[in-house]
Amino acid sequence: MKKINYSKHIWEGWTVQKFIDELQLQVDMIMNNRSWKQPLKTREEMKKWCMDNQPYYKKYIPDVVEHFCRQYNIAS
Incomplete structure (x- = not known):
């Protein structure tokens, strides 16, 4: 598991x-x-939602998506 x-x-x-x-x-x-x-x-839905709703920065942040996917048990 990635840190x-x-x-x-x-x-x-x-x-x-x-x-x-x-x-x-x-x-x-x-x-x-x-x-x-x-x-x-x-994971793709979470990725898109995060990018759309992050303040100021609308690019993919892998660690943010990974955090929420782990928190809510969303698999690849």
């Missing part, structure tokens, strides 16, 4: 952990059926 580098700098002072913290509440709501959006079922 996630939470302190990795991504963009202008933003680390992997800061992006995770920023998205965590929304992901929790989606994955616990407390949102209009259906729970994400695949």
Whole structure:
């Protein structure tokens, strides 16, 4: 299992952990059926959702996606 580098700098002072913290509440709501959006079922859905909802930086951050996929047991 790949180790996630939470302190990795991504963009202008933003680390992997800061992006995770920023998205965590929304992901929790989606994955616990407390949102209009259906729970994400695949890694690809999680990847697209993260890229669309990250503040400022709209590129794929593998460690962010990996964190949420592990948290919600989403397989490849």
